[in-house]
Amino acid sequence: MALAAPAGLLVLALLATFYYLKPTLPDVSQLRDIRLQVPLRIYSRDGLLLARIGEQRRVPVRWEEIPPVVVRAVLAAEDDRFFQHPGVDWQGVLRAAVVAATTLEASQGGSTLTQQLVRTVLITREKQLRRKLREVFLSLALENELTKEEIFTLFVNSQFLGQRSYGFAAAAETYFGKPLAALDAAEAALLAGILQAPSRQNPVASPVLAGERRSYVLRRMRELGYLDDAGYAAALQAPIPHELHGPRIELDAPFVAELVRLALFDEFGERLYSDGLQVFTTVDSRLQRAADIALRSAVLEYDRRHGYRGHVGQVPAAADTEITARLEQLPVVGGLVPAVIGTVTAGSAVAIGSDQKRYRLPAEAVRWARPVLPDGGVGPAPRIPADLLAAGDIVYLLPAGPDTALLAQVPEVQGAFVALDPRDGAIVALAGGFDYGLSKFNRVTQARRQPGSSFKPFVYSAALDNGFTPASVVLDAPIVYEARLDDAGVEVEREWRPMNDSRRFYGPTRLRDALARSRNLVTIRVMRSLGVGYTLDYVRRFGFPEQHIPRDLTAALGTAQLTPLEMASGFAVFANGGTRVSPYFIERIVDADGRLLRRAEPLIACADCAAPAAAPQRVLLPVAAGDGNGVLHAAEVGGALPAAADEQLAPRAISAANSWIIGDMLGDVIRRGTGQRALALGRQDLAGKTGTTNDGRDAWFSGFNPEIVATAWVGFDQERPLGPQEEGARTALPMWIYFMQEALRGRPGVRPLMPEGVVTLRVGAEAGDPPDATDTGAAFEYFLADHLPAGTETSGATAPETSAPRRYDEPIF
Numbered sequence: 001m002a003l004a005a006p007a008g009l010l011v012l013a014l015l016a017t018f019y020y021l022k023p024t025l026p027d028v029s030q031l032r033d034i035r036l037q038v039p040l041r042i043y044s045r046d047g048l049l050l051a052r053i054g055e056q057r058r059v060p061v062r063w064e065e066i067p068p069v070v071v072r073a074v075l076a077a078e079d080d081r082f083f084q085h086p087g088v089d090w091q092g093v094l095r096a097a098v099v100a101a102t103t104l105e106a107s108q109g110g111s112t113l114t115q116q117l118v119r120t121v122l123i124t125r126e127k128q129l130r131r132k133l134r135e136v137f138l139s140l141a142l143e144n145e146l147t148k149e150e151i152f153t154l155f156v157n158s159q160f161l162g163q164r165s166y167g168f169a170a171a172a173e174t175y176f177g178k179p180l181a182a183l184d185a186a187e188a189a190l191l192a193g194i195l196q197a198p199s200r201q202n203p204v205a206s207p208v209l210a211g212e213r214r215s216y217v218l219r220r221m222r223e224l225g226y227l228d229d230a231g232y233a234a235a236l237q238a239p240i241p242h243e244l245h246g247p248r249i250e251l252d253a254p255f256v257a258e259l260v261r262l263a264l265f266d267e268f269g270e271r272l273y274s275d276g277l278q279v280f281t282t283v284d285s286r287l288q289r290a291a292d293i294a295l296r297s298a299v300l301e302y303d304r305r306h307g308y309r310g311h312v313g314q315v316p317a318a319a320d321t322e323i324t325a326r327l328e329q330l331p332v333v334g335g336l337v338p339a340v341i342g343t344v345t346a347g348s349a350v351a352i353g354s355d356q357k358r359y360r361l362p363a364e365a366v367r368w369a370r371p372v373l374p375d376g377g378v379g380p381a382p383r384i385p386a387d388l389l390a391a392g393d394i395v396y397l398l399p400a401g402p403d404t405a406l407l408a409q410v411p412e413v414q415g416a417f418v419a420l421d422p423r424d425g426a427i428v429a430l431a432g433g434f435d436y437g438l439s440k441f442n443r444v445t446q447a448r449r450q451p452g453s454s455f456k457p458f459v460y461s462a463a464l465d466n467g468f469t470p471a472s473v474v475l476d477a478p479i480v481y482e483a484r485l486d487d488a489g490v491e492v493e494r495e496w497r498p499m500n501d502s503r504r505f506y507g508p509t510r511l512r513d514a515l516a517r518s519r520n521l522v523t524i525r526v527m528r529s530l531g532v533g534y535t536l537d538y539v540r541r542f543g544f545p546e547q548h549i550p551r552d553l554t555a556a557l558g559t560a561q562l563t564p565l566e567m568a569s570g571f572a573v574f575a576n577g578g579t580r581v582s583p584y585f586i587e588r589i590v591d592a593d594g595r596l597l598r599r600a601e602p603l604i605a606c607a608d609c610a611a612p613a614a615a616p617q618r619v620l621l622p623v624a625a626g627d628g629n630g631v632l633h634a635a636e637v638g639g640a641l642p643a644a645a646d647e648q649l650a651p652r653a654i655s656a657a658n659s660w661i662i663g664d665m666l667g668d669v670i671r672r673g674t675g676q677r678a679l680a681l682g683r684q685d686l687a688g689k690t691g692t693t694n695d696g697r698d699a700w701f702s703g704f705n706p707e708i709v710a711t712a713w714v715g716f717d718q719e720r721p722l723g724p725q726e727e728g729a730r731t732a733l734p735m736w737i738y739f740m741q742e743a744l745r746g747r748p749g750v751r752p753l754m755p756e757g758v759v760t761l762r763v764g765a766e767a768g769d770p771p772d773a774t775d776t777g778a779a780f781e782y783f784l785a786d787h788l789p790a791g792t793e794t795s796g797a798t799a800p801e802t803s804a805p806r807r808y809d810e811p812i813f
Contacts, residue, residue, distance in 0.1 A: 038276030038592055042257045044285045045587055048250040051257035054273035059169035060157050063149040067181050069188045076220035077192035079113045087114040087143035088136050114139040117155045161194045162202030177245030186238035189217040207240045251285045255432035255442050276592025281585050282426035290742035291429035295415045296334050298735035299434050303411035307378035308369035313394040327354035333410045334435040336396040341389050349385035359405035361385055366407045414717055416443035416564045419710035422572040424602040425581035448561035453518045454691025454700040455558035460515055461662050462538035463526050470512040471763045471781045474522045477505050515665050516673030520557055527556040541653040542570035567702050568711040575704035576605035578659035579650040603650035657757030661782050663687050674729045678737055685749035690728030695721045699731035706752050712736040757785045
């Protein structure tokens with residue numbers, strides 16, 4: 001009875017306090033729908049993580065995804081009675097109250113997980129008695145609103161654990177480079193120990209303090225029966241990590257990730273980095289890896305042909321720690337590992353890489369490295385590593401096996417590669433440069449370069465629509481355009497004497513041969529016959545911005561300023577049967593709760609459908625020309641679709657017949673023209689065009705089959721010649737071949753059906769007219785039905801194919 005009265009007074013006091021504070025208490029039910037700051041996550045179309053972008057590193061997990069060892073470590077560190085108490089540990093509260101009454105200072109002792117969660121997300125952190133009482137009442141209310149598992153999950157996802165990491169899953173990646181589910185007892189105990197003082201007791205800030213706190217948590221785990229003696233002893237001996245790890249990126253595609261960020265920032269602003277959006281791109285992980293490998297391989301091959309520029313530094317004989325410190329200053333670039341040469345013998349050298357591996361460099365690993373001479377030439381190839389390397393040299397290596405490597409160097413030249421699905425414009429692979437860390441400039445979308453001869457197919461398409469045929473004969477002979485002076489005698493146009501790359505002239509040449517062998521003079525005469533205005537208006541059908549194409553005859557030779565993405569999009573018209581698709585890279589956007597916010601609705605190419613002509617396209621975030629700074633915006637192309645048109649069909653750019661004939665002519669580029677290197681792929685369904693600009697400053701290849709279209713480019717950012725014999729066929733085409741070898745692996749070859757409007761006729765060997773009986777060199781040629789050679793009777797023309805497409809099943813090399 002003696003205690004009843006004080007107890008009753010205490011209850012009354014608590015009730016009075018509750019009703020007094022109730023108006024200031026937030027609604028605990030809001031925690032059920034709380035929005036924690038979650039970074040933007042970007043994925044490939046097959047679900048691999050490309051990037052996580054946001055100020056706070058956070059990886060939300062569900063209760064069932066939290067491993068038992070993490071649950072036990074948190075309970076041991078913070079609140080072992082969590083699953084028994086009602087949200088407040090009254091013994092701890094009483095102890096804290098006594099301290100507060102005697103010292104006149106608030107204390108955090110006795111706080112449960114529930115109270116810590118409330119303190120983190122619902123109330124301010126100032127140490128006042130009023131705040132402590134609010135914390136108690138809110139914790140009791142929260143336990144009535146949520147289950148213990150829901151509260152624990154919120155706690156695990158919300159707590160700050162140092163180094164910008166919020167939540168245990170993000171901290172597991174930050175400190176151990178592994179997912180939450182892979183943690184062992186020592187690692188779980190270390191994370192749980194950080195909770196007490198995240199900024200001071202994390203292992204990067206202080207391995208000593210982190211280790212001491214871990215030992216305490218492990219001891220508590222043993223006392224509570226969560227660890228046996230053997231497990232406890234083993235966990236105590238585990239090393240303390242002290243290095244930061246990045247997010248667990250599953251697919252390296254930083255140029256794609258940055259495209260997504262730029263495209264969405266205007267719409268979402270800073271919320272983009274905290275609302276937990278999940279963006280699924282159109283990029284295919286297998287093709288993306290193939291694109292990166294293809295670009296780096298082709299660029300390194302070019303770089304090797306132009307000699308070795310020497311080591312990037314030297315270190316004197318020093319302790320391993322000093323060597324390691326020096327190597328840590330150098331980044332891995334495009335897969336090339338910085339290393340220090342250790343020992344050099346007659347037959348090999350040994351190097352220590354920044355990855356702490358020892359690599360052996362045999363003699364053949366350095367034989368490519370002819371030294372660059374002061375006059376720009378190259379010296380003789382080294383016979384053995386000692387001819388080139390010395391102990392202490394800092395070099396870059398290309399790992400070639402578990403313990404072997406090839407000598408390498410960071411290339412000065414750059415490259416770009418992009419691949420599209422020609423049926424809807426989806427970007428399936430994009431590599432904007434050799435290494436994103438080295439240069440964030442995206443050459444696929446930002447670099448406007450002259451496409452050179454790879455622009456010719458668009459001129460020839462215009463020619464087919466204006467009466468020319470693949471059999472038309474045009475003179476390949478010198479052309480001179482004299483300088484033009486104004487009335488004051490000032491030169492306003494310089495003299496122009498265009499030449500073929502070979503510096504030779506070939507006389508009367510069929511258009512098919514002129515395209516296959518990239519004859520400049522024939523192309524200029526064709527464009528002159530068509531008219532500059534007509535030709536440039538025509539090529540706009542392929543999506544090329546007219547402001548970047550000169551309005552003169554030099555455009556015939558590719559003096560426009562176009563991006564690799566624009567070139568790939570233009571070639572997609574030939575690949576899909578004549579319709580214009582708009583490139584896009586975002587397939588769908590999902591919010592933090594998994595709800596679909598939007599999905600791309602690209603217009604689909606259909607060679608056999610009556611697609612609307614010259615109509616606009618609307619897709620989710622299509623790639624437009626940009627604002628000059630490489631920022632891409634959602635845009636509308638053209639005017640409005642006719643009301644009767646099927647909105648899912650892409651607009652027609654050229655006729656299916658025109659597209660088919662140009663595609664066949666581009667097939668000759670590979671079969672017998674400048675693209676013959678691609679015969680190594682062993683396929684019959686490939687077509688494309690090489691491109692080299694004046695002075696050899698840019699090397700291109702754009703090519704396709706009905707399933708994929710891709711463009712490769714090589715050049716220097718600060719434009720300068722690539723060097724003698726560095727042309728599209730030698731410099732850019734290998735990149736395209738390496739990619740296609742993987743992209744088409746296991747895919748049967750398919751040639752598109754000959755569409756209506758194409759007829760086949762025998763033509764004479766010389767003039768391209770119908771042959772007479774004595775013409776032994778006559779051959780079959782394809783024509784548009786409304787542009788047959790003079791004197792041809794259409795009754796003699798063959799009908800379009802109606803059988804199934806031919807398939808070629810030869811293996812890909």
